[in-house]
Amino acid sequence: MALKKLNPKIKFAELNLKVVTQAQPLKATGRLVIGVNSFGFGGANAHVILESAPQHAASASAAPAQALPIILSARSAAALPAAASNLNDYLAKTPDFNVYDLAYQLALRREQHPHQVMAFCQTPSEVSAFLSQVIAQSEPLLGGKTIAKAQGPVFVFSGNGSQWASMGRSLLASNAVFQQAIAEVDAHFMPLSGYGLQDEIAGRNGQDSDHRYAQTEIAQPALFAIQVALVQMLRSQGITPSAVTGHSVGEVAAAWTAGALTLKDATAVIYHRSRMQGKTKGSGQMTAVAMGESEMNALLAECGLNIAIAGVNSARGITLAGEVNALSQIEAQLAARNIRFKRLDLDYAFHSAKMDPIENDLIAALSDIKPQLNSIAFYSTVTGELLSGEQLNAQYWWHNIRQPVLFENAINAINQSGANVFLEVGPHSVLRSYILETLKNNACEGLVLGTLSKTEHCENKVFSAMASIIASGCEIDWATQFPTPGQFMQLPNYPWQRERLWVNSSTESLGQLSRDMLHPLLGYALKQHASSWENQLDTIKKHRTGRSCRRRCGSFPRHWLC
Template sequence: MLALAGGVRLRIGWDEDRPDHLTEEAPVPGEGGCLFALKRLSLALADGDRVRCVILGGAVHNGRGEEPAIPQGVTQAQVLRDACARAGVAPGRVSYLTVDGGGASAQDGIGTATRALLRSGRAHDSGAATDSADTGIGRLGSVAGVAGLLKSVLSIEHRCLPPDPGDIRRLPRPWPGAEGVPLLAGVLASGADGTHCHLVLGEAPPATPDTPAAPGRSRRATGRGGARPTMLVPWVLSGRTPATLRAQARRLLDHVAGRPQPAPEDVGYSLATTRASFEHRAVVLGAGAEDLMDGLEAVAAGRDDPRLVMGRTVPDTGPVFVFPGQGPQWPGMARELLRTSAVFREGVEACAAAFEPFLDWSLLSLLSREEPDAAAWNRADVVQPALFTTMMSLVGLWRSHGVEPAAVVGHCVGEVVAACAAGGLSPADGARVVALWSRAQARLSGRGAMASVLLPEEQVRSQLRSWGERLAVAAVNGPNSTVVSGDGDAVRQFVTEVSALGVRARPVAIDLATHSPQTDELMDEIRSALAPIRPRSSPIPFYSTVVAGRLDTKELDADYWCRNLRRTVRFEQAARLALGHGHRLFVELSPHPVLAMGLRDTFEDAAPDAVVMGTLRRDRGGMEQFLHSLARAHVHGVQVDWAPVFSAPGDRRVDLPTYAFQRQPC
């Protein structure tokens, strides 16, 4: 919980500030504003906030119409005594006091009883050092107490007092009192109705091993092993305009280059957790200070760089999670994340437990093996459980960084993952569907094939008329992306024929013909095997590629999954419907992006401002690739929680330059 308190004084009128109204007793008027962030100390320490001082106690006394400009000895002394009692300190221990309403001299604002109280218990009858809130700023009137609080906070933080008004050198004064004694300051302020307020301030406590979370770390970032899973460090920047973004990068570059360099991780953590995110964004990814500073230079200069991800936010409707069918798999696709990400590994282990009743082999062993079993990766009843497990674990990884799906859409086996990610199927039911479904499909292995053709559906269907039931349109992934399925020899011959016509066509890595008449013989077996599943309604929109529309997930029963396997996958139509509902950001959660091309073609026709991105890529299946994908999602407007990236115990917040305002008229 956080509270904000402060005050502002603006010199709007002229009469009160005319030179003939100013006298020695009435200082020059001042103006300005200040805002304080107030938080319980325990929460501030646990959240890693920088604590500048602690409010130990306070008191308010209603003066019932007393003149605030004239110190009321008894009233003022009483509120000081009450505040110190609540703070648990003797008034004589307060060694610095700011007051308002005292004109040019702080002593003018302190009553006799108050001065006596501040001297009590002190050696040599010495009192506290005093300061007027107006000194060095100007007459502040009703907001003088805010200035006094600011002076006291900064004095405690820097362990010195503001310069004496008579010191022309303007040198800070040493803090009064014995060396090693905890610093205590007081702030006295008066209201227009004669009300007096007093606060007692003390130093922030030093960090100790008993602090709930290590200094500078978010509570959400803890508890996952403590080791940073990647050598890359992200530095996150943003601005309202491209010019501001470049200026922000230049300001940060000058900041880190012109002083003893803070740790790159500390700068990254501070950028990610203490700065707002605006429309124009950049993420610099580097393995060290030199890398990161070179990336900043590229941002400041407005040039491309491989260490740099830049973009502008799209309309904020949240990301659509996209899950492909069989095809993006590759041996070792999960191995690196299993080794480096505790969240991903937990996801794999949970899926392996869900599959255990249905498989006679180990999913965890298959996915972590250093030397992949090439023969196993050619079997549908191995590939599909492995794909499901990898994609579901990627869902957990995205979610652990604060990214939740606004909607889901899936392709073939990917639709089972979509149903589980949305909450329409339990993980156990999802595992049952994939395991028993793929086991039945495996009986078709070797009899069929599939191929991707870069032609519109109508043209492909025209080409297929002469093939009868030997070939069928298996999927429509985009306006110029169609998948053909059927007898193996027929598919290979078809690819040869259309390639000779200058059409791009390539085989899909699968040796069976789903979404074709070959699957008819499996329907009764699959319907019976999946009868026990219990689908349920989900609050997350589910765009069905079977009915080409949004569907209540309670309809995802055994019969639905039979239709999924047999019918044409209407991915393009489902994506168009999501675009029509305002979604503009699509994230493909897979070992390699295979639906992105079809989606981009659909965007060109239906929504040019939409964006699609992947998660992993072939032979790049680790946290560094995931971090690049996370950065790309962030620059396009996804709300990312960067704290888990900075989960090492040493990460802490450091000072950063403020926003690079361009100061241009609106």
């Protein structure tokens, strides 16, 4: 930089060195290797070697096999319409652009900022429609915000209470991945049951769905099949769980997702579990109560009632199971104490002594299943802890029916492992409030989503959950959507949102940043003092003789009074 003359004692030619004193042209072809030195003023030294990128033969652009996420991200919500406008203008010049290449560039070759919107598109016209929506800000869009230290997602599988008439019917009619997954479950279920779950979900098995789903031997297998199909939809977009847990019957789908049970064995568990529990119909009912476990134990002891705590869902949420008369008595006590409760629409007393008559038959029916080591962490709601898949034998599934559901313990254990993004997998979210309560008690910022609901049960609802997970910052298996690299596209740069930053004066300001010199000798007028001036004078500069300086008088004063 400041070199003017080379040291004659250094033999640069013999050392094969050339000191660069001006810009040098790089060769147009061939391999380049360049070293870049940086010697910091504070003593930090660095040397980086740069090499030409390897040459690859250009491959044909891949065609999208399914709808892919088109992601727009920005550092502020205000920048998103600008980003969409720039991209829309760019794509308008190449209307035959490849959606696969565009999705690949936006997902994997661009920095992801905190604010994101996206749509799942398969054709250029769908991309254009999405960008127009972002520009117009005319309707709600898929997406979300980044979560600090996002870990997950954790798949939480709903239990009884999430089923409803027509659940899964819309997806069965519209989504090929969902259809295929239900068919795969049916291949194992029909030989056991004699009827198909595709027909059940489609409403082709006679009677109305509400009446049939009141029978647990029908509702549980349908719930399981829908959960398996939802997992396959999520997997098809590269969204896989970091851990799984399930509430009661939800543990069966959780065990399959974790890899602890094959689909055949999981289907056998759901069939025999529901069939056996169906025999206990009419033996009791269940009530959900907004109360803590210890408080409820004290109240039950005080009242002397034979009621089981069937589930501990959160610090202020438990489920009771017992005979109808006993539940009515405890509900009267709760009402007198102004404590919220709700009798569940079930004609069964799950997770209580009313299940004891089916113990031996259930264990015998499941004696042939072969649990295996899981590939995804499985948190048991029987033990409330992390559990190896090899332990999910017939005896475990009996405990899954008989023992209380320790849902709060399982969520606590998952949260303490660092996970803070949860997705409830099922036809309707019934566990979200419990998870949020546990996160709040742990002072943890998190995200709790659902796949479907009674009011939103189409494909777009599942895509919405996917978009929120992607935006949250969770790790995504992008190789599922993009098995081969997309072709490079020179997309528009980031749309900077320019702001005018100017220091405004106040009545207290001395005006030091905005004042003007009014006189070469007097300098600046002092705003706070009338007839006062300020200047800085060089007393030496004007009195030089050769290389020496002579003073003719003392220094000038800095302030002048006139």
